Amino acid sequence: MTAEVRREGVLWIQEHARGVVAIPLTKVGTARGSGTTIAFWPDVDIFGATEFSFDALEERFRELVFLNQGLEISLTDLRRPDESRSVRLRFPGGTRDFVGFLDGHTAASAPTDTIAFECEDPRMAGAMQVAFRWCSCPGERIRSFANSRPTIGGTHKMGFRDGMAVAVTAYAREQGLLTPMDPDFDADRIGAGLTAVVSVKLDRPEFEGATRGVLGNSEVRDCVGQAVQDHLGRWLKEDPERAAAVIDQIVQGAHRD
Template sequence: MTLQLMGCLSSRLTAEVQRDGVRWVQEYVRGVAVTPLTEAGPATGSGTTLTFWPDADIFTTSEFSFGALADRFRELAFLNRDLEISLTDRRCPPESLSVRFRFPSGARDFVAFLDGRTASPGDPGIIGFEREDPQMAGAVEVALRWRDTDEERVQGFANSRPTDGGTHERGFRDGVAAAVNTYARKRRLLAVTDPDLDADRIGVGLTAVVSVKLDVPEFHGAMRDVLGNAAVRACVDQAVREHLGTWLEGHPERAAAVIDRIIHGAHRH
């Protein structure tokens, strides 16, 4: 959320910026600056602090949910490796709630969390990679794991924003299907007469996080939550195809178990 948008949604907002040893302060009322940017003394660190009061004329309720904020901050910490976020609720002193989030393994930790497990950075059950690609003017991070369930759980994000489909998710599914089918055919785990395993069958039991960070994201749909950047699909497809294919080749026993489960799951469905 930009400062301008946050200001428009607030009855009052104070922005404090610490930079180059100086602390700067500016006040806003309903999105309009009511004071100039003013030097307010020395600063020992750097960063920005925003203090705001939600506008009761806009919101039906102005009470913050600690649980909702914690969920979103946890998500942001997963999606931004090594970012540390602290949240403290001091509304009912002397008691207070406080949580801190930091996930050095990024999307890998996110997949473990979604599966209700704790993963170590070297957990061999989770496949993960990152890649920058100038063709899509951005980077992609992917983590995935198959588990013993019929549920598929694939979550997509663009610039740390949850998405409801789009080119990054389609590229991910294309790449997974290509890597799995190529490996299964090479190892003769599929008969010559068997059709390729499609994305729906391969997705059974799959948990995955697909996160892209783009210089200029394009969002579509009624809620502006569908990523539309055309170049992203092919770039994510290629990245997933290569990295998952390398993992399958390097872990033949695990790969055979994954393919076997997919094939038998496909037969059940």
């Protein structure tokens, strides 16, 4: 592995082979701009397989660009000169664009625009990015991430669903769309037709399970839940026409059940 670092007008280089320094950090000349270039040849004894999938790399890099607003990644495959492939990934809208990507062709039938926000919360020593919208398609599509790492669930996802249920139920009761005898909407009912991205970045993430795919930080649930409740509750009051369409979709679904 070779690392080239351009910093303060100087080009530095360092090389490793199987964890052993082959060339120590050495000043090799002048440089313009700043940045780091990493080049490596995969070792079959370390990686197990040395054939990389362009599609898998593109999918993962796309996630990273969506989740880190302002990041841009270019991926080029030169292994077969007669079949070279290249893609440039840049999404200025961040998680808002991610939701649109996940919805694909269903966007035209969405009763709401994408609702998105980001904020920091010192109680969880981190920040959150949340984006979501309802469409006419059945099912719930929630993608969750912790420190840009995909998760299958955890306290950030639970907090998101908690906040959604509280905000929608409170608005429906305030507008008289639920009678005193009607039960609160649960998260499963509200999630019908919902596409969402929930991303948290934490100073001290805690994961559960052998695959470390479940976020366990208990304080994250309350923080994300409260933020979602506040932002969705505000949106429902500020856009009553679209709020009515969302509530109607949920109510009709409850009646069908």
